[in-house]
Amino acid sequence: MRLSTVILPVRPWSQGGRDEWLRAEQLGFHTAYTYDHLSWRTFRYGPWYGAIPTLTAAAAATERMRLGTLVTSPNFRHPVTLAKDLISLDDISGGRITLGIGAGGKSFDATALGQEAWTPKERADRFAEFLPLLDRLLTEPAVTSRGTFYSAVEAHNLPGCVQRPRLPFAVAATGPRGMRLAAEHGRAWVTAGDPGIFETGTPADSRDALRGQIEKLGKACADAGRDAAGLEKVLLTGFTPDRGVPLESLDAFVDFAGRHYELGFTEIVIHAPIPDSDFAADQAVFERIATEALAQLQGGAETVPAG
Template sequence: MLYPDQPVPVLVDRLRYLEGLGFDQVFLPDHAADLRGLGSHWFDSWSVLATAALATERIRIGTMVANQILRPPAQLAKQAIALDHLSGGRFELGIGAGLFAWDHHSVGQLPWPPKERAERFADYVAIVDGVLRGGVFSHRGARLWVQDVVTVPGSLQSPRLPITVGGQSPTLIRVAAGYAESWNTHGPPGASAAEVIAITAEQNRRLDRLATEAGRDPAAIRRSYTIFGPWDPRRGRHGYEEVFERFAGAGVSEFVLDWPGEAHQEEFERVAREVIPALRDN
């Protein structure tokens, strides 16, 4: 996970550094400002992703996660298609329901109630999925609709570029079961380390059931954990090896590491060069 919180030349250096370390993917968040401090340096992530597409050659790029608050779904899908072509078919679109009031305020709207947020998200992903496939697409849902959206070309990847659904609510997990190639979680905020493991395992089982009900093979949906909260190795209680082992037991096969900061860079490089390649080979 790379934050767009540095001058562009520094971000380019970091992108190439991550590619050189052998990571499979690099993701950027999607907010109107830095959630860690609203007055901080912060570029538009989609513009940085365009730079990433041109500054790298192998590493896959994407959003973790695109924010339904900030742009209409058909427009988001067309942005993703452009980046898929710009990167030579290396783009992955993570989508989330959004949450923060200041994201709503940045586009001139009041925050949505939870029921509306969930209904919008179900329609939002359905529209994104349809537009990504190219051609002419219409959808009329509970909250959102589009009519005769013409998309030429569609995704460079076939039948469309991959979608990740990020989030933990029952609605988001159901949407992931119906549409996503990957589901991402960072665990419930405020939960203990043991609770995060247990809840993630149960959510994975629920995703399996819902995917089967939707006529999909549960094994076709990758499971991803963004290392966060009590499991963050930078807190000093759990090492990366323990995180990978414990969450693999809960059904997770992919991990998103945060940018390490100078104090933790040596450990970050060790894990990238020594630990992750051995796990990937298994």
């Protein structure tokens, strides 16, 4: 199992932002992600920096840790310009970028450019066109494509990505169309759980829902002629009914991670603590989890709790 973190882009680079990314690498996280939004939830009225510039700075400051978005969406991105940014970022990082990408939602991003928020079907339709075009733009030297929502006309992207044939996609999806895209284009699949049981469900309900999602992903992979075992399965924590439990203590995290490892997850992502927010947590506990949890999970691999 891999352990990764999300660093929300709320701190000025010169006032703790850079130090936070460096500390994540020192702690040994596999990947440090950031959210690709224009603003987000309770952070809307405070500092919030752009994902691509933040990751560019992090790429220059760090050396080993992978970096990525969790997640980018079509809400305010276009495949042509995004591809150019990603190729540049992959070069600057020396091939350490993962693109977390999904269909988006009814966040502030959905209307920031003046459009009406898309319906779930409209988001799915756009994502189904956006992702294959982005795949082509990152793998082909020049692309011309005219779609219903997104077009490219002689879009040149030499020299391409450092990672070949392109940087990996981690596709966030819970519905059948999104899971099909994950099976066809993804190195990894991402979920944050079932939002329908966030407020009223139990941890057991959440694990049942996640088990069902993994089963649906397996069917999507089978339909695409792909072995689901070869697709990494990433759980973004903080959005399940037991949202605060994983960061309460090292033991609590090990128990949580072990139960989800049994479901088939190969990467757990925890939020770096932010005081006085939904992601407030003890920094010392967070750092103990980063440095000690995987060893405990590996040592107890034969006895991790199931169900």
